[in-house]
Amino acid sequence: MTSFLIRRLVYGALLMLGVVVLNFLLIRMAPGDPAVVIAGEMGGASEEMLAAIRQDYGLTEPLIVQLGIYLGNVLRGDLGQSFFFNQSVVSLIAQRIGPTILLVLSAQVLSIVIGTALGVLAARKPSGLLSGLVSVFATIGYAVPVFWTGIMLIILFASVLPVFPVEGMASIKLRDAPWIIRAADIAHHLVLPAFTLAIIYLAQYARLSRASMMEVLGADYIRTARAKGTPERTVLFHHALRNAALPILTVAGLQFGNLISGALLVETVFNWPGMGRLAFDSILRRDYPTIMGVLFFASAMVVVANILTDLSYRLADPRLRGGA
Amino acid sequence: MSYFMRAVKAAVLCATALTAPIAHADGGTLVIASTQVPRHLNGSVQSGLATGLPSTQIFASPLRYDETWEPQPYLAESWETSEDGLSVTLNLVEGATFHDGQPITSEDVAFSIMNTRDHHPFKSMFAPVETIDTPDAQTVVIHLSQPHPALLLALSPALAPVLPKHVFGDGQDPKSHPANSAPVGSGPFMLDEFTPGEAIVLKKNPNFFMEGRPKLDEIIVRIIKDSSALLIAMENGEADMYPFMAGSQEIRRLEKVDHLAITSEGYAGIGPINWLAFNTASPKLSDVRVRQAIAYAVDRGFITKALHRGVSKPQRGPIIESSPFFDETIPEYKVDLDKARALMAEAGFADGMELTVDYIPGPKEQQQTVAEYLKSQLKKIGIEVTVRAAPDFPTWAGRVGGHDFELTMDVVFNWGDPVIGVHRTYLSDNIRQGVIWSNTQSYSNARVDELLNAAAVEMDEAKRAELYAEFQQIVATDVPVYWINALPYHTAYDKRLQNVPNGIWGTLHPMDMVSWGE
Numbered sequence: 001m002t003s004f005l006i007r008r009l010v011y012g013a014l015l016m017l018g019v020v021v022l023n024f025l026l027i028r029m030a031p032g033d034p035a036v037v038i039a040g041e042m043g044g045a046s047e048e049m050l051a052a053i054r055q056d057y058g059l060t061e062p063l064i065v066q067l068g069i070y071l072g073n074v075l076r077g078d079l080g081q082s083f084f085f086n087q088s089v090v091s092l093i094a095q096r097i098g099p100t101i102l103l104v105l106s107a108q109v110l111s112i113v114i115g116t117a118l119g120v121l122a123a124r125k126p127s128g129l130l131s132g133l134v135s136v137f138a139t140i141g142y143a144v145p146v147f148w149t150g151i152m153l154i155i156l157f158a159s160v161l162p163v164f165p166v167e168g169m170a171s172i173k174l175r176d177a178p179w180i181i182r183a184a185d186i187a188h189h190l191v192l193p194a195f196t197l198a199i200i201y202l203a204q205y206a207r208l209s210r211a212s213m214m215e216v217l218g219a220d221y222i223r224t225a226r227a228k229g230t231p232e233r234t235v236l237f238h239h240a241l242r243n244a245a246l247p248i249l250t251v252a253g254l255q256f257g258n259l260i261s262g263a264l265l266v267e268t269v270f271n272w273p274g275m276g277r278l279a280f281d282s283i284l285r286r287d288y289p290t291i292m293g294v295l296f297f298a299s300a301m302v303v304v305a306n307i308l309t310d311l312s313y314r315l316a317d318p319r320l321r322g323g324a
Numbered sequence: 325m326s327y328f329m330r331a332v333k334a335a336v337l338c339a340t341a342l343t344a345p346i347a348h349a350d351g352g353t354l355v356i357a358s359t360q361v362p363r364h365l366n367g368s369v370q371s372g373l374a375t376g377l378p379s380t381q382i383f384a385s386p387l388r389y390d391e392t393w394e395p396q397p398y399l400a401e402s403w404e405t406s407e408d409g410l411s412v413t414l415n416l417v418e419g420a421t422f423h424d425g426q427p428i429t430s431e432d433v434a435f436s437i438m439n440t441r442d443h444h445p446f447k448s449m450f451a452p453v454e455t456i457d458t459p460d461a462q463t464v465v466i467h468l469s470q471p472h473p474a475l476l477l478a479l480s481p482a483l484a485p486v487l488p489k490h491v492f493g494d495g496q497d498p499k500s501h502p503a504n505s506a507p508v509g510s511g512p513f514m515l516d517e518f519t520p521g522e523a524i525v526l527k528k529n530p531n532f533f534m535e536g537r538p539k540l541d542e543i544i545v546r547i548i549k550d551s552s553a554l555l556i557a558m559e560n561g562e563a564d565m566y567p568f569m570a571g572s573q574e575i576r577r578l579e580k581v582d583h584l585a586i587t588s589e590g591y592a593g594i595g596p597i598n599w600l601a602f603n604t605a606s607p608k609l610s611d612v613r614v615r616q617a618i619a620y621a622v623d624r625g626f627i628t629k630a631l632h633r634g635v636s637k638p639q640r641g642p643i644i645e646s647s648p649f650f651d652e653t654i655p656e657y658k659v660d661l662d663k664a665r666a667l668m669a670e671a672g673f674a675d676g677m678e679l680t681v682d683y684i685p686g687p688k689e690q691q692q693t694v695a696e697y698l699k700s701q702l703k704k705i706g707i708e709v710t711v712r713a714a715p716d717f718p719t720w721a722g723r724v725g726g727h728d729f730e731l732t733m734d735v736v737f738n739w740g741d742p743v744i745g746v747h748r749t750y751l752s753d754n755i756r757q758g759v760i761w762s763n764t765q766s767y768s769n770a771r772v773d774e775l776l777n778a779a780a781v782e783m784d785e786a787k788r789a790e791l792y793a794e795f796q797q798i799v800a801t802d803v804p805v806y807w808i809n810a811l812p813y814h815t816a817y818d819k820r821l822q823n824v825p826n827g828i829w830g831t832l833h834p835m836d837m838v839s840w841g842e
Binding site: 086271 | 353355361363364445497499500501504505519520521522525546548549553554556557560716717721722725756757758759760
């Protein structure tokens with residue numbers, strides 16, 4: 001188990017190194033000069049000012065030297081200064097990683113719980129009305145782009161049924177309210193973005209758990225359990241779902257990366273103050289260090305999520321515990 | 325789930341109901357919504373509306389301006405320009421302190437003006453400032469290399485924030501000084517919290533040197549980049565003020581909201597002009613007759629009345645029409661397609677030509693829509709226009725700064741005095757490769773250079789107006805730029821707000837008199 005963990009951590013670290021190098025090169029290949037953006041934001045600039053900005057931000061060095069410097073800094077935990085904001089990338093990300101994790105985890109939990117529940121219910125009667133509805137819902141949910149869902153929900157809840165706030169993470173006027181009110185306020189703001197982000201994955205989990213449950217429900221031990229007179233609920237949730245949950249667990253780990261990229265769109269649509277929106281804005285501003293920093297953290301989150309999935313998979317499935 | 329959500333909603337509504345009136349009774353909170361993202365909060369080293377709005381609340385300046393273009397006392401209680409125009413003396417108020425309690429002295433003012441001169445992108449504001457003497461703590465004497473009529477305007481809150489020398493003068497690079505994001509200021513509001521790209525929270529400065537001000541307890545600038553989300557926040561009272569609103573749909577939509585008032589006042593100083601610039605170095609556009617033909621073919625009235633739904637005002641010349649220097653009598657090029665075709669033929673383009681128009685990425689209605697209108701309109705005089713979109717600002721800036729364009733839509737600000745915002749577009753010594761908002765038109769006219777250089781040092785207001793009048797006549801004939809409209813900036817605000825700033829700098833002005841009425 002320990003050697004497995006060490007091996008996974010080493011792979012993870014190598015993967016991160018690859019991610020950093022690739023991101024660095026890809027971003028520098030994009031056209032556009034950050035010095036011009038900064039000068040533009042400042043209200044125009046002279047050649048001297050442009051040259052000074054390029055000098056200040058180390059943009060005059062050859063690319064490979066810039067990469068070397070960057071890697072050295074990353075190893076020391078320094079992700080650099082944002083080109084755009086007068087702040088370090090670490091501090092910018094520190095302000096935003098919380099909201100992103102909150103959004104992504106909420107969406108993950110929502111999609112797994114509701115998706116699995118729908119799938120289990122549908123699997124009980126594979127040709128029934130509910131099963132059909134779940135299939136239709138799953139197909140639609142999977143097919144519609146997440147930003148479209150977001151915009152439709154905004155239209156619905158902004159004008160037709162103004163029950164949920166459609167932008168931001170908290171009401172600014174409640175910032176001095178007691179924490180319980182602020183927590184409720186954040187939960188209230190979280191509903192639409194979390195649901196929007198969850199909907200694609202919710203559909204997938206519903207399909208997956210339906211298929212997986214149908215397979216398991218046909219197994220001999222389920223028939224035996226039913227023959228013994230075990231209550232149907234126990235059969236479904238205790239005997240069947242435990243086994244059917246293994247593929248769900250695998251997919252949940254793999255989907256984590258997709259959820260983070262989905263968060264970029266959802267955060268942009270709902271003005272959610274997370275890393276995704278920071279990444280989106282930073283790309284438009286050619287703020288290389290910030291883009292790199294966000295990608296670094298996002299990749300780290302995915303790598304960690306995958307390692308955790310592998311571990312939990314081994315815990316959940318006794319067959320995997322012995323060998324590699 | 326639904327029960328939970330109802331409970332949450334009820335709790336939030338309760339909290340809103342409970343906190344709102346309490347907050348408003350004692351000074352209260354003003355929430356300003358903005359799409360503009362400031363890099364930091366120090367207007368001494370950064371131009372623009374995004375930084376200007378918080379910077380003018382955090383920092384005081386020597387002078388301030390109301391709607392009459394006349395300077396008013398601020399940190400300087402009086403001021404005097406010498407006979408020869410070569411020195412200006414400021415007498416500072418006594419007892420003013422920075423947010424950390426240190427006194428504001430002449431040393432700080434001198435340091436700040438020099439800092440702005442050396443590090444602000446608008447070089448012309450303080451370029452003639454040679455030295456500054458501080459004979460005592462309350463007296464500042466600015467020595468100039470030449471008379472500088474724009475100086476007093478450049479001492480405005482938006483352009484000359486007074487910084488604490490003991491914080492900013494520590495030898496670090498002023499452009500990336502950490503205090504730019506966490507400033508110790510001198511103005512009516514103090515920084516409480518700054519989340520880049522999200523929000524700026526400002527609290528009342530209880531020791532502000534102007535008695536009884538500010539009225540508000542708190543100003544929060546909320547950055548909402550998505551304008552539809554911003555409009556919803558204005559409609560449901562999450563935000564109380566929305567400055568720099570330029571979209572006709574936005575303006576028309578908020579006009580219908582009962583609790584909001586809308587004004588177009590407060591933007592004369594910024595003087596935002598939306599225009600079509602010509603690359604006069606291009607062989608197709610070097611002939612003035614081609615440029616005039618295009619001017620005769622375009623219908624400014626159609627753009628402002630139809631495309632902008634009547635929210636924007638036509639702009640006929642290089643100086644914003646709301647400025648005292650604007651010359652009413654310049655040619656305005658009323659639509660005349662026959663004349664336009666004749667001019668094209670005279671210039672040797674009777675068979676027409678092909679042109680590409682770029683546009684600065686920004687509000688679609690001001691830029692892209694107009695560019696597309698040009699395509700159909702110029703076809704009538706034989707010009708085949710290709711509209712070339714830029715995916716983002718750097719791409720556009722690269723093309724225009726690199727003089728790799730034929731026509732481009734652009735928005736350029738006057739910034740109060742022509743010396744600051746107008747000269748840069750027309751002076752031939754400001755034709756500089758790689759620099760946007762310089763003379764990217766490559767326009768060169770010796771008489772224009774002469775007039776602008778004379779106006780830059782003419783202290784007599786009337787004589788200066790004459791120089792600018794002649795300048796405007798010449799450029800309106802040469803049309804290096806076809807001016808279209810003043811960007812229709814509007815401010816929407818809660819009707820209960822009192823004294824919403826409507827001077828020449830609008831919300832780039834200390835909001836120390838703004839308060840909540842009944």
